[in-house]
Structures are given as structure tokens and as C-alpha cells.
Amino acid sequence: MRLNQFLARSGLGSRRSVEALILDGRVSVNGQIVRELARRVDLWGDVVSVDGRSLAPHPPHEYLAFHKPAECDVTRGDRHARRTVYDLLPPTLPPSVQAVGRLDRATTGLLLLTDDGQLAYRLTHPRFGVPKTYRLYGERPPSAEQLARLRGGLRLEDGLARARDVRPFGPAPVPGSERADPPRPGLELTITLGRKRIVRRMCRAVGYELVALHRTQFGPIGLGPLARGKHRRLTAAEVRALRAAVGLEEPPAPGRSASRARGPSSPTP
Secondary structure, eight states, X not given: OBHHHHHHHTTSOOHHHHHHHHHTTOEEETTEEOOOTTOBOOTTTOOEEETTEEOOOOOSSOEEEEEEOSSOXXXXXXXXXXXXXXXXXXXXXXXXXXXXXXXXXXXXXXXXXXXXXXXXXXXXXXXGOOOEEEEEEESSOOOHHHHHHHHHOEEETTEEEOOSEEEEEEEEOOTTOOTTSOOEEEEEEEEOOOOTTHHHHHHHHHTOOEEEEEEEEETTEEOTTXXXXXXXXXXXXXXXXXXXXXTOOSOOOTTOOSGGGOOOOOOOO
16 A cells, blocks of 8 residues: 555645655654655555554454444345444445444344455355354243254254353343333354354244344454444454464465455344
8 A cells, every 4th residue: 555545544644744744744654754655555464653653453444343223224236224233334435445244223232344355255155263252131041952952053944043151140130221121131152154044043942032133253253341332443462363373374375355255144033
């Protein structure tokens, strides 16, 4: 990426204002003052500083974590959608930034978005078995039989479905609910499947009545304290961890087109 573009994307101002910083000799790359506007920098290896202050590496693609609220669709092209996750994200994001898989309208929690098509494809393809963890809140605690069936595997209409891990928990507040709503018991469930509404169908198959479904983890990325309806950019370490989880050890080359590697969207849980 060109140095002036890197500085602008790092939030230091418009392209014209960051060019003034370069021409004034206030920008260095790896300790050397640079005055060439078109100088290219390695987004993962070079250390870029302004007035002696180092800037964080800016990856060649966008990588976001978003806390999806309820009653919000994960779609760009449905004109009938009342509200979408893209309505809650910065309008400056390029349209190539897409959700990695989907969460249905009622499901809340962690949603990843990127324009790194190769990574998005691998994260959603069942061959790579990326785990996703959900907290399921019910009317009553799950029974021992329900837990055993979820662990042992269920024969659904589109094949076998099995949880990789199932752990019950005591009553806890439901994310996004009103303060007057009572805490609910439930279970934490980890799957590597990505079939349409798979978590809800597994619950229905064992007779577990869901009140709310909330995703807390996608591969090595956790939702953490991110507020509902808010987003954050993943750190370089998190991007590396995501790519390593699907066998992409090296970061993508700057300027690589994501559209060539984009795979089909993953179904909703």
C-alpha cells in the first residue's frame, strides 16, 4: 500500500493533509524520514511513525467483530429487511466487506465481517471445522437426557448433527433483554457445523425450548465486552490467529482482490 494511503486509512486525516505530513518530513519508515508520496510500505512488516510515534499495522483488508442485536438482519440485498447489521456499521466501509456466515434475526452475539474472501470461505466451509460457541437460554434447565443426545448426535433431515461440547449453566441474565426479565438457565454449546438454523433445529429435536440464542465465540475470536450494536477492528494478532485456524499461516498480500476467493455464504445457525 502507498504510504499516503496508509496514513489516511490510519485516521490521520484526508489524503491531502497526510501528504503534507510526508512532504514536511514528519513521517518515517523503519526509522528513516520519507518524503516520497508514492512510497510503498509493508503493512505487516514496516514500522511507520509520525512525529516519532509509531502507528499500529493496518491490514490490507478489513476485519471486524460486531455485536449483533436482535431483530436485525444479516443482509445487504434484501429491500424488505427492516434493519440490517450494515445500517449499524460505518457508511465508509466498502461494500466488499461482508458478514462471515449469518445469524438469524432473533440470534444475537458475535458476527465477523471481512473483505478477505479467502479467509471468509475457509471460516464457513465445513471442511475446516471452525468451532463456534453459543449460549442457549431456556425456560428450564436442560435435562441429562437432552445433554446426552446433543453430545451423542442427532439425525436431522439433512444429516447427522453433533455438538463438540455441551455445558449447562445456572440462571444468568439474557443478553439484550430488559432488566425486568428474569435470569434464565441454559447451556453453552460448541459446534463446527454451519447448516441452516442448525442450533435451533438441534434444540427442537431434543425438545429443548429456547428463549434466546447468543453467539460468544467464532474460532479464536471472542465477543468479550463489546457493546450491543457496536463493532471493533480485529488486531493483527487476532487476524493471524484466524488465518492460522484455517491453514492460512501468512497474511494476505496487499492489494489482493478478495472477490476471486470469495466462497458462498454460510447458512444461519
